[in-house]
Amino acid sequence: MRWFSLALALVAPSQAALRFGCSTISIQRLDPLVEPGHIPSAHVHQIVGGNAFNATMSSGQNNNIAETATCTSCFFSEDFSNYWTAVMYFKARNGTYKRVPIVANSQLEGSTDGMTIYYTQKDFNSNGNAKITAFPPGFRMTVGSPATTSKSGVVKGLSYTCLQTINTRGSETQEFPTKACPAGIMAIHHFPACWDGKNLDSPDHQSHMYSTTKTGTFVEAGPCPASHPVRMPQLAYETIWDTTKFNDKSQWPADGSQPFVWSMGDRTGYATHGDYVFGWKGDSLQRAMDSSCMFQACGNGKPLLSQNAAAINKCKIKPTVNEDTEGWLTELPSAM
Template sequence: MTGDIGEKGSCTTCAYTEVDFSNYWTAVMYFRHENGSYKRVPQYPNAQLGYEGQNATDIKGGMTIYYTQKDFDTNGDQYITAFQPGFRMTVGSPTIDTLDGSKPGLRYTCLQTILTRGFETPDFPDKPCPAGIMAIHHFPACWDGKNLDSPDHQSHMYSTTKGGFREAGPCPASHPVRMPQLAYETMWNTTAFKDMWPKDGSQPFLWSYMDSKGYGTHADYVFGWKGDSLQRAMNDSCMFHKCGSPGMQGVLKTQTVAEMNKCAVQNTVEENTEGWLDELPGQKMGMAFRA
């Protein structure tokens, strides 16, 4: 999709309504059974998303999006330039299959509880996780100040991220413009498979492009905030729900969980992707990258 998608969207699954129509994407996680069949791992909502009068467990989906100026403790005093209409970028690559090639900020957390944070690894957890697996994607925050995109969707940005929601390092002269530190947390509910762990102890989860190591994890972003709404948020000193939530006045307008859940995209995939599958979706079309 090209152009200003913020002016094309009619609804959003995000808490902030009338403003955030951005596109957020990551690959789908699957479980591979010992008998060779596959099943899609469901997502579940981040428990941190509940706010006044709203229950996080009612939210459909499991991706949380963060736009931070500095870190989780303060906004800092540096001016943050919001993404511009037509801006897009990706992070990570499905072709990376070694630890040496893994990038800072692309990590996994084996959730001991739904509130577990920290203890990040660059590859899939090697044992069953009591509350599932959280996949984390930290995007670069340094822009060249000129290009809204690049042929590889990455060269117009430069990463100084340190991961863990710490403040990224200074931007280089080639990419001098500081933008929001964008990050995804995706909660994958692997608990249904805890009693199906392979007898040989091998790690049974993989991404939809046949990556069972996890080093190739990647994510896409297409900016779609309306007007100057994101810039106003970056200019404000608010953090988290204080930027706006039902019953709490803030710089951004919000919607209820029920209103979020009404927004959905019609499924246009012709291939079966649910239940136990003999092979991953897309393999018949030659879309898998590697075994």
């Protein structure tokens, strides 16, 4: 479904949604949520957002990364949050691996790779006249699990689209596409939006949140339960992996199976997952959720501050883990 033009054309005052790009700040084996302090972590991640990202990133309300970061790779310059997912590799017929590059989504300003980030209130048409509470400082969560091995274990909201063009949507699957995709593979991560109102994190990084999503779309599926009564923004990631560079079927497995694999070794796609650490400056995200702006029109002080392409793509962090993640590899970095 082509919803970009439709969403951008809507002008009702009840609209309220953020859609923006964030360039990659690092690709390396670090995971401060699931494996804090481990150098390296179990598998490679692609990370976007603020440059306060590091191997530890202590939790708690007093550990506000918006106060320690000095730059962000996101369009909105008040967003120092960190967003990360696993990295996709191509496994050639000869058994070697190469990282699949990331390309920017369409109708975004500035970013050259990385992710598209969404914060929506209800859907792309309305905020539902309900109060949306922004994530508080110190908030963290994950969605999905690198240990998922079956389709039945995949949570709603995690999916893939085999892109016919960069603007096509629909026909989502919970496993990797099995055919060559003309414009790449888009990985989609929808996070839960109901909070228990108490815990900034939980031991599994998920129990403090509850998802009402039933269809895996940008539309809420129902009211928050009494156990998790606080409605928060619907956070979602889209990452476009440029698999077109590997569409030569002569390099695919001899049995014709799809050749892509997540950095933790998953070839099904079921183990896709995403991580989030909140880091918006002050009340900036709350102001956006209280507004009626749409997408990048929320920038330039209406109500959020934004930055140009040079600033977006300049923000990087130095690698902590010294290993090869690029070029043709005989093993995935997680196996070395």
